[in-house]
Amino acid sequence: MTRVGLGTIAREWGRIGCIGFGGPPAHISLLRDLCVTRRKWLDEAEFEEGIAATNLLPGPASTQLAILCAWRLRGTAGALVGGFCFIVPGLVLILALAALFLAADPPPWVLGAAAGAGAAVPAVALHAAWGLIPGSWRRVGAVRAARVRWVGYLAAGAVAAAVTGPWLVLVLVAAGIVEITVHAPSGRRTAWPVVLALPAASGGLVAVAWVAAKVGALSYGGGFVIIPMMQQDAVHTYGWMTDAQFLNAVALGQITPGPVVQTVAVVGFAAAGLVGGLLAAVVAFAPSFAFVIFAGPRLERLRHNGKAQAFLTGAGTAAIGAIAGSTLPLTASLHTNWQFVVLAAALGWLLVLRRGVVTALLAAGVVGALVALS
Template sequence: MADRSPLLELAALFLTLGTVGFGGPQAHLAMMEEAVVQHRQWLTPEEFSEGVALCEMLPGPASTQMGIYIGYRRAGWLGGVVSGVCFIAPAFAIVVALAWAYFRFQTVPTVQDLFLGAAPAVTAIITAFCLRLSQRVLKEPLHWGLAIAALILTLSEAIPVFLVLVLAGAISWLWAKRSQAAWLPLLPAAIGPTDFWGWSQWPERSGPLFRFFLETGTFVFGGGLVIIPLLQQQVVQQWQWLTAQQFVDGVAIGQLSPGPVVLTAAFIGFAVAGLSGAATATFGIFLPSFLFILLAAPLLQRLRQNQGIQQFLRGVSPAVLGAIAATLWPLARPSLQSDQLSILLFSLLLFAGNLVALVRWKRPTWQVVLVGIGLGFAIGPLL
């Protein structure tokens, strides 16, 4: 039988990941690594780590950019566009549907029980990913030191993650040069849509909406929850597109959907100008990610054979591990600090079972997520 088109393969994979990709960017990266390195062998472990490092050092949502990067490596520029759009599309549809329900009924559906099992499942996915990554990148004491330092700096939020990665790469490069030099330099009023489609508001509001989200996607490093304070300041205080409570509810909807957290932009856009506003905001915030990756990926491929670049990337990879590991505590903390012993025990048992399923039985990550959500929905009301 003839091979499937690479574009169809990319579309099928990233539509699936975009549908079951609960848990934020680090969970997305873990799912992508399992799919394209472990299962399909589209990238080597080293190439995947280099791609993650590139995406973490660029502004915008890292997991979306990694999807674009994988698509580019598999099928060129068109592959990058297909994978990025397919990764975003399912969550966009879910956020728009929830935004419509929110502004129609002025409430957010109660889904606590549904997502009770999601956090342990996602924590297990990220833990398994860190275990696999550590076997590949922690090859000497320097790498251990860089990983631990990145873990501490990321947890403390002392400096942005992209600066942690740049510093780690620079230290690795300088360390490799130590035998060639005798010195080591010191490193220094709310609105809502009047109709679902929003055509009546779109001509007036599309310009400010697109410009704001284009600037946000271009200049904000870190993606995900990093952009939430900026959005709150501009959307609530300056533009007054949402009330403070509507903004909080919009962030919650963005987090409850699969795919990138920055799809909170779709909720804001829907509030401003219905479906057309949601599409405008989403296009604006993700356009820089497509441009950055499709321009930077070819450059990385040309430079990766350079010895200095290789030394830099060898330092970045352990720092990526440390930064990803730092997300485990914030994710697990709500369950571990629960006042209810039953919820704590349920979370610990589900985490352990998921970790065994991933590491020992090699189960796909999407199965782990769906089982976790299903168990949370079934058992949650009893806890």
Template sequence: MNTSPAYSLAQLTHYFLRLGTFGFGGPPALVGAMHRDLVMTRGWVTEDDYREGLALAQLAPGPLAAQLAIYLGYVHYGVLGATIAGVTFVLPSFLMVLALGWAYVRFGGLPWMQAIFYGIGAAVIGIIAVGTYRLTRKTVAADALSWGLFALSALATVITQSELLWLVLLAGVIYWLVKAPPAFVSSGRTSFFVPVWADWLPATDSVLWQLAVFFAKAGAFVFGSGLAIVPFLYGGVVKEYGWLTEQQFLDAVAVAMITPGPVVITVAFIGYLVAGFAGACVAALATFLPCYVLTIVPAPYFKRYGRRPGIKAFVDGVTLAAVGSVAGAVLVLAQRQLIDVPALLIALATIGLLIRFKQLSELSLIGASAIIGLLLRYAHQV
């Protein structure tokens, strides 16, 4: 662990509070923002540390952006930094989702949400497209193997509409075998612990207990972050338990997309609809606690062995696949969000503005797009 960080715990806290408050776009945008801000702009984290964190977040189950934030907090400040980064990153969106959950229950739905999400969603596609392009340029080397692994992962994500762990691992192994043919294996071995206690817990009729067990499974066993957890949640809360209707579940996903921070925060909205404030807290804690543990437990091994040639090559291969999955996720999200010409124009205008004005605030684009979405829907109704 480095002994002389270029930033304080207060600065770390402020950064992740701000990212959690204003960071729109889900995993592709958030991991790109951390790279831009912490590696390229501030120089707080090295490129190698970032790659290790992204690789670990991709290998372990749970929300990708939250795990990366936890790991980057760990780099210089250990468990305390990891805890601060994780809590401050998730807390703002959790509070926003609580407020939206209260309004949803109080006023019988959020019909205005779809109009706002129409504009915001289109702008978010543009934001994450630019962020992913910059991340790809920085990460993917100019050789055919790197681009091949990147393209294969992106294509697989588009086809399956989820991120494939086995493909990520395979990319790491292939890159390792080609770039650093091993003379040893065992000395660089990293152990990953995935708890399986969730299936052993006794059954109970308590709704809060059922929420805790179900969302612990979501946090501990679902790979692929926002893309993968949505169908898992749908199968549980709508089909298996019947906690929400189809429309309520779609509204929960929309809430997650129009609020900043990790998309997985939708679990708090679902928990609130099922069991109020206590349900929101249980659902959020049960989802994020496993990913916290599964990040800080293997982190020391990554820090200790990550610079060895074989491990570094494996991490580089995993990173290529991870960035490819992010690029594929952008295409999947665009296909779902850019449903007509106005939405496509909003996305293209966002891309053009971000490329032309590199210091332009993403928040201003989000706000303008929300207004445009409301105006377009209102004009359509008239």
């Protein structure tokens, strides 16, 4: 283990936390440039092993990769400092924006910008799902039966996200279990994990913590796969936000540096102000720290574990379907004609022209502000 000073880790991981716009691809690129290319703290094989291991864990993979890289350089202290400095810049910014967008009487241009950015969110979700399909398709190989199962997992995840909301995690786990069972050697007994569908918490900060805990520990696939679960809780179960406000929260999670999981901080802010936002963030990110700190030495073995790989094939593919399926309830949250025009333009920008997500959301926000001021 290359021993690096905590001050250096705080500075470098904090820098990435400030400039890491663009989601996981940007985070991975910045971490690779820092740890492998420029500083040579890790070799390419170690870094690739880290990516593979964190992709097998629930929660925000790029955040877990940042924590894992820091852990390899300075152990537990490095993981805590690096993860904290990576997360906090985006968290501070998203909470400040949440205070502006969720104010009791925000200026019309703010509401317009929020409506415009929110209109582009379904396109961003579909773009995210489309970008994940090739890797998952290659994982199943050329075997026809495997590809039939892959399509089934994809469809199940899409339906679960579009229709059931709170039961999505059960669908993801079930898809993983099916794939493990298919690959189990003949005559051998396969362990079936028990997943409990616990009732919702009663309300207040306990409910905020419960929602954040599900986001951080039960959202297999990370990123947009958590959106249907959060929308069900924040809008329909507890009534903390309207559908339009939830769209704004997702947009804020995309245009700020850091993982989209930080959207849960906006949900917490809507429920209980600054305390709720901070509590949601702490609870949502705690599992990522725990996974790395307590299981760090064993994470690399996951890549070579047959059951883990089988689970990734099933649950990961269902998660892609869930991301795609989330576009339906998100689109249903739009209410004005000009928002559908913005959505169509965002789809063209992302899927046809293949341009960036952040620019799409910012442009949509500008259009919304101009509409509100006209």
